[in-house]
Amino acid sequence: MILLRCPYCREMRSEAELTWGGEAGIMRPADPAIASDTEWTEYLFMRTNTKGWLQEQWCCSAGCGQWFKVERHTVSHQIRQILRFDEAFSDVTIAQEGAA
Numbered sequence: 511m512i513l514l515r516c517p518y519c520r521e522m523r524s525e526a527e528l529t530w531g532g533e534a535g536i537m538r539p540a541d542p543a544i545a546s547d548t549e550w551t552e553y554l555f556m557r558t559n560t561k562g563w564l565q566e567q568w569c570c571s572a573g574c575g576q577w578f579k580v581e582r583h584t585v586s587h588q589i590r591q592i593l594r595f596d597e598a599f600s601d602v603t604i605a606q607e608g609a610a
């Protein structure tokens with residue numbers, strides 16, 4: 511079971527009280543009117559499907575309703591970072607993973 515502490519309301523929530531929002535950092539095309547089919551396909555469908563550390567977004571849906579960011583290992587469910595949505599992930603942990 512995944513347990514995450516919401517960085518907004520500070521309550522510990524189980525995954526049944528949260529909504530998984532997929533991979534974090536997926537950027538909508540800046541100007542949708544001129545985006546190509548390839549840009550829309552990348553935005554809508556293409557994900558890394560990582561087995562390992564993944565930066566993702568979750569919603570505190572049974573609590574305060576805020577979206578926040580989590581760095582989670584997709585196999586062990588170990589959590590390295592939980593951040594407010596306006597905070598940036600630390601790249602230090604990614605560099606450590608690559609060096610291992």
Ligand SMILES: [Zn+2]
Nearest residue numbers: 516519570574
């Ligand atoms: Zn919350």
